[in-house]
Amino acid sequence: MSKSAGKKNSSLDRVLGRLDTLDSVNLANLVQRLARERGVFEEIFNTLQEGILVVRDDGAIEYANTAAQRLIGLGGDELAGQTLWRLVPGLHTSLGAALDDESGTAAPVVAREFELTYPEPRMVRLYMVPFRAAGATPARRFAVILTDVTKDKQTTAARIEDERTSSIHLLAAGVAHELGNPLNSLTIHLQLMERKLKKLKATKDADSLAESVRVCRDEVTRLDGIITHFLEAIRPRPPDLAETDLNEVLAEVLRFQQRELADRGIAVEAEATELPRVLADRNQLKQVFFNVTKNAMEAMRPGGKLKIKSRADDDSVFLLLADSGSGIKSEDLVRLFQPYQTTKTGGHGLGLMIAQRIMRDHGGQIGLESKEGVGTIVTLQFPRKDRRVRMLGG
Numbered sequence: 385m386s387k388s389a390g391k392k393n394s395s396l397d398r399v400l401g402r403l404d405t406l407d408s409v410n411l412a413n414l415v416q417r418l419a420r421e422r423g424v425f426e427e428i429f430n431t432l433q434e435g436i437l438v439v440r441d442d443g444a445i446e447y448a449n450t451a452a453q454r455l456i457g458l459g460g461d462e463l464a465g466q467t468l469w470r471l472v473p474g475l476h477t478s479l480g481a482a483l484d485d486e487s488g489t490a491a492p493v494v495a496r497e498f499e500l501t502y503p504e505p506r507m508v509r510l511y512m513v514p515f516r517a518a519g520a521t522p523a524r525r526f527a528v529i530l531t532d533v534t535k536d537k538q539t540t541a542a543r544i545e546d547e548r549t550s551s552i553h554l555l556a557a558g559v560a561h562e563l564g565n566p567l568n569s570l571t572i573h574l575q576l577m578e579r580k581l582k583k584l585k586a587t588k589d590a591d592s593l594a595e596s597v598r599v600c601r602d603e604v605t606r607l608d609g610i611i612t613h614f615l616e617a618i619r620p621r622p623p624d625l626a627e628t629d630l631n632e633v634l635a636e637v638l639r640f641q642q643r644e645l646a647d648r649g650i651a652v653e654a655e656a657t658e659l660p661r662v663l664a665d666r667n668q669l670k671q672v673f674f675n676v677t678k679n680a681m682e683a684m685r686p687g688g689k690l691k692i693k694s695r696a697d698d699d700s701v702f703l704l705l706a707d708s709g710s711g712i713k714s715e716d717l718v719r720l721f722q723p724y725q726t727t728k729t730g731g732h733g734l735g736l737m738i739a740q741r742i743m744r745d746h747g748g749q750i751g752l753e754s755k756e757g758v759g760t761i762v763t764l765q766f767p768r769k770d771r772r773v774r775m776l777g778g
């Protein structure tokens with residue numbers, strides 16, 4: 385670097401070399417020329433996609449091009465007094481002793497990724513190189529290049545997720561399907577045994593045998609349920625949309641669960657509000673309501689209460705199902721929509737995943753809010769019918 389600068393190969397270098405011989409007119413020309421040249425460089429820097437920072441030894445940011453200002457959400461004046469150490473946690477510590485080294489030789493080149501939370505969540509790759517500017521104070525500065533890698537990260541993550549699930553799905557769907565045949569045959573034979581047992585004389589042995597057969601049949605039914613759920617989960621069908629009254633479908637599901645609710649000693653309190661209709665697949669909707677209310681029941685003890693509220697704004701219709709159950713640990717909350725996440729002995733951990741998939745297919749969303757020991761609120765958000773038509777039409 386110093387070598388090529390010493391060659392004085394540009395005309396500007398030649399003029400600078402004769403500074404002491406210049407008169408005031410020539411000096412003024414020179415200053416103007418320098419300013420122009422600086423302008424050109426600044427323009428080049430501002431057209432770059434990458435963020436460029438010039439940072440002093442103490443971390444103070446001296447220059448930021450437009451891309452860097454956009455990325456860190458600080459423009460012109462706000463940058464004064466900002467340090468890179470504040471923006472990138474841990475960077476100062478990791479540079480450590482290298483920064484105290486006055487000779488400047490020890491400062492490392494840094495490449496790392498970090499997360500920005502402001503003005504929006506971004507993953508940024510940082511590349512930081514020390515450089516020395518002769519005659520300037522401080523002698524050492526850093527050039528920092530920032531690249532927004534949020535998109536790369538997201539698409540890679542999505543692709544991995546995609547590949548992982550699709551290969552597992554293929555395999556698992558095959559196995560689940562194959563299981564159907566032996567299960568059928570088991571059911572038939574168990575039915576035969578039941579019939580024959582009924583014809584036998586009532587003895588202690590016959591009774592206990594009958595009990596065993598009953599247990600087997602229950603278990604087969606359970607297995608069958610797991611497989612049906614599983615196939616449902618991995619072979620999504622597009623929703624068959626029709627104008628639907630959410631309250632009515634929910635009431636139907638609750639009627640179906642009446643018996644279990646009573647057995648468990650759980651009261652349902654539903655607000656009777658008239659709701660705008662939504663476009664939904666009635667059967668898939670039932671599945672969502674069933675999965676959510678079943679979870680609520682399973683989380684509650686006798687005396688528990690399931691409260692149902694609804695509201696609507698210009699864009700969406702919301703259904704809120706609040707239970708007074710066990711609640712969910714905050715560290716568990718993020719994982720629950722993934723398949724096979726269950727805290728129950730008999731659980732299959734597919735209910736919420738299916739509910740989420742169906743809600744997404746409807747252009748809506750499912751959200752969980754929970755406090756351990758207090759309860760859980762599930763929010764189901766549906767796009768309003770009128771809005772949806774506009775969306776599709778536009």
Ligand code: ADP
Binds near residue numbers: 712726727734737760
């Ligand atoms: P499963 O019910 O088979 O376990 P789900 O996907 O339906 O699978 O639920 C996953 C897990 O989420 C449950 O095991 C439970 O730990 C938790 N969960 C879901 N809903 C509730 C709720 N209303 N209250 C407490 N925990 C819940």
Ligand code: MG
Binds near residue numbers: 736
């Ligand atoms: Mg469940």
